[in-house]
Amino acid sequence: MQSNVLTAVLIPLSLAVIMLGLGLSLTLEDFKRVIQFPRPVLLGLVIQMLVLPLVCALIAHAFELRPELAVGLMLLAASPGGATANLFSHLARGDVALNITLTAVNSALTIVSLPLIVNLSMMHFMGEGRAVPMQFDKMVQVMAIVLVPVSLGMVVRSRKPTIALRLDKPIRVLSAAFLALIVAAAVYKERQEMGSYFQQVGLAALAFNLASLAFGYLAPLLFRLPRRQAIAIGMEIGIHNGILAMTIAMSPLLLNNATMAIPPAIYSIIMYFTAAAFGYAVSRLQAPEPDAADATPSRT
Template sequence: MDSPLTTIGLPIALGIIMLGLGLGLTVADFRRVVQFPKPALIALACQALLLPVICFGLVVALDLKPELAVGMMLLAASPGGTTANLYSHLFGGHVALNVTLTAVNSVLAVVTLPVIVNLSAGHFLADGSSIGLQFDKVLQVFAIVLVPVAIGMAVRVLREGLAERLARPVKILSVVVLVAVIAGTLLKEWDNIADYVVAVGVAVLVFNIISLIIGYGAPRLAGVGQRESIAAGMEIGIHNSTLAITVAVSPALLNSTEMAIPAAVYGIVMFFTAAAFGYLVTRQRTTAASSA
């Protein structure tokens, strides 16, 4: 289920993408996140508290097999993936907020992910399996997210003209890379897709849509701007499925291929649902602007 595509190719591709995002960011963008923390606090509360509760209710209502139920809870407890930063960039979200949320969420996951998964395993599984999240997984997320962004920002400071010239080509390259990852994932899992979808397709799709709606809707109801709400929607709606798969299949952690199935299906579904979500909110913003 894990492969060179996800363990090596995807992190490298995302690192290149994050470098491109850094070309368009300044220190002032991150300063605004600190000065106006409400969007970040709302997103973190939704991610760490609300979504696990909703996911638990969903798996109970659908009466999933115990291993699949724990896999869904593992997915809900996983922080936002770096792919969220790319989607936020493509659809006009506040990318600096995404980068901040990804970093903070990854640190919080060291505590929240084992707690949520251990409680779920104790409830659903007879053997009550337990895990602890290895700190090196957090360091990997930091390396993929923060280091390339910092390099891109440094290029912008030192060579602003070069950064501006590179912005459009890198954005196009980001789309090409994303399409290649989607195609590669589909081809790799083609023989198993039908079985996976039958097992958890409905649960994964419903949870993904709910995550996107809550991530975008909760900040909007609280009076947060649309760019920040798009960023929160992507961050909460696009979980780190690669991390969830790694935790599930690792012999040192859960050692269960079946628990990785929800994350594997989610890792495919989220590409399409997030794109549809981004199109809808972008269209809404365009329509509102033209009506004004």
């Protein structure tokens, strides 16, 4: 895609708006809960940072994805959850406080983990010379687009909570509009290959989505965490921030590759249906728990 108003201005702007909206929803208490209740948070992070990229790479190989599509799917694995995961967790009677904490920590770690995973993916699937160099100016750009808006949002939330509350809905609407624009741009750019892309990556995206939900839900149960926390981790792991992945893929400051945005676009459509079915199923299985368990994550 040639550099124009969309790629040079709107896509970086959309990423900044998304990160600002995320910052408006976070507080320092979300990070402090990591120290207070480390076990579920650490388990969720291990699945997100280590298990999920490995599972995603195996799926990409199993479906014999083209290199750029494989990297696009890996970009999803490196992206954190977000407000959508919190909403689905709430509807499924999960531990939303745990969701918020995982989102906060994941988002903070993304500035390091996401470039690392994407670079390793590009070297693995596209050849050693295709990695994006971790140059200082590139890191400054990522910090400017990602870290600064999140920090600004947290400052507003801390000092002016009323303003943060008023900004929440408009920014969510604006983020949704940017999502539609980015999806449309990606589809338009690759319109001649879209049918082929759906055939190539549709089943792989579905397999990765189902694997994410399954690992996120079953692993906490194996470690004897409460079912509410298993639901929360399952939603956080299974619902990735597709718009973040697409924005990074298409941004001229970062990957500048519309093909890599196709897997996140397809995944973003699939995950709403699978997450709804998953939430309905686990909420039916869940037995009522004591009120005390509803208030905070387990200290174990």
